[in-house]
Amino acid sequence: MFEQKTKDKQVFEKMDTRNDIWDIVAYTTDLIDFAVNVWASDIHIEPSKNFVSIRFRESWDFMYVDKISQDEYSKLLARMKILANLRIDEKYRPQDGKIGFSMPGTWEPIDIRVSLLPIIDWEKIVMRILRQDASLLNMDKLEFLDVNLIKIKETLKSKYWMILIAWPTGSGKSTTLFSTLKHFNPLDYNISTLEDPVEYNIQYINQTHVRPDIGFDFASGLRTLVRQDPDIIMVWEIRDKETATLAIEAALTWHLVLSTIHTNSASATIQRLINMWIEPFLIASALKLVISQRLIKKVCQKCKKPYKIKEPSITNKIDSYLNWVIPEKAEDITFFKWDWCPECGNTWYKWRIGIHEVLTVDERLDTLILNKSSANEIEKKAKELGMITIMQDAIIKSATGKTTIEETLKLI
Ligand SMILES: [Zn+2]
Structure with a gap:
């Protein structure tokens, strides 16, 4: 025009x-x-x-x-x-x-x-x-470890199931949610969202702003959405049993459902659903993937200095978390420190990267879910099956010069 x-x-x-x-x-x-x-x-x-x-x-x-x-x-x-x-x-x-x-x-x-x-x-x-930075709305740029990115992309191929993002406050969940949606071409699918509020208007996506104050909440929105012949449904947040049940039903009737739950870890998300009195067999059948994420300060690439950690109290702690996820021992790993240059001194607060934990929920976790196991038990099993925890991801990102071990140890 x-x-x-x-x-x-x-x-x-x-x-x-x-x-x-x-x-x-x-x-x-x-x-x-x-x-x-x-x-x-x-x-x-x-x-x-x-x-x-x-x-x-x-x-x-x-x-x-x-x-x-x-x-x-x-x-x-x-x-x-x-x-x-x-x-x-x-x-x-x-x-x-x-x-x-x-x-x-x-x-x-x-x-x-x-x-x-x-x-x-x-x-x-x-x-x-x-x-804002457009490149952020791209799953490949969200700093997932390759092993995690592959798990996510594999799950998205099936185009149904439920995928949940576990998020503590301020963890950048909307970036991850929209990057996942963007994985699909909206012209080939009916992508519908329920948001509170709609922050960005996106072309070809049917975005609905729920209004709990007038009784139009996530649950009633979901009931209407499933009658709108959707392929992919994004619900901004699951806060109660009713919404959780409807989201699971939608996933079990061949829709891809994306949502978020306010918890601290991937395994705690399953426990949270169990605590909402959702039938464990429904959780086991519908839930396919839980992505838990936090943000951590990124180290300045201009002034970062390599160093090795000598203090056994710290290296032992790192080793206990790493638990042979990478072959090196902490004392042999090169970590990085800030040296403060004009670049980071003025702008460090802008720099955050995601650290993640991606839990694939498959039949190997069924018994634990059906027995209503605790988050600790689920996490233990998930680690045996190769899940990298948020802490491990942060340590790996410290060892590859993306963040610092000081920031990582603050997560404990
Ligand atoms: Zn710097």
Whole structure:
């Protein structure tokens, strides 16, 4: 829809005023899409006496992009207010809001801060575009160990079952959830989500914002969703028995169900379901994979210094966790330390990587689940079957120079 932009005010003045926007939803999406593609930092939509001008700020320059009539502008303004969750009937006071936008195709999450200012007879819109790192929405870039990534991709091939993500607060679960969804082409499947709230609008995915305050919760949402002929269902969180039961039923009727549970480890997730009074045989039949994850500080790649740990109190501790997952003993492993350079001194807080534990739930765990075993017993068996725990993953990532052993020991 947008092909040209100009810096030249005279060219802009000669431009026709657009009066034929038949699809304001598509127009809005295209406008944001265009701004992001040319790396504009702000979109200014400015009403004047005869028309409304739309221009982008790119570096220091303003680029004129479009000129629309005031009738078209009322539609655009209403659309922006809906997207940013602002009051449509408010015209006389400034309003601030946020739009969660995701780029068509790449799903790059974009935060757009919207500011509305009343000016004579109208409201002026300025939108600040804040980009995030699109590469993060890719399973291959989430720093899974190869052995874990293979387990996940194998499970996704079957296109049914239930996959749960165990998450303590602030563990970056939405990145993992959406990366898993992105593994599927939404044009080949009916992908439907129940979210609270919907943070980013993703093209071709049917996203529903549940509203527990009006009785539309995850459970009632799930009941409706299964009647919508879905292939893949993502439920933001399982908090109660009813939602858990419905999610399991959906998985057992040939849907792929993705969800999250607030627990600290993969094995604790199974115990949590047992404690919700879910029939153990249902858990064993529906649940296929549990991914548990946390975030850990990443070591600065510019200033990191190799060193070996001499203190037996620490090496013994590391060895007890590693338990021969890698052949070396802790005293022989090269770990890394921060040396603080301007790069990390200013920006270290941005740097986090995921550490994971991926538990495949197969018939070898059936007896334990049917006997309602504790999380410890399940974890013990899972380790025998080759599961790498979060601690082990963190130690491996310390030994490969991605994080530090100090950060890893903080997890205990
Ligand atoms: Zn540094």
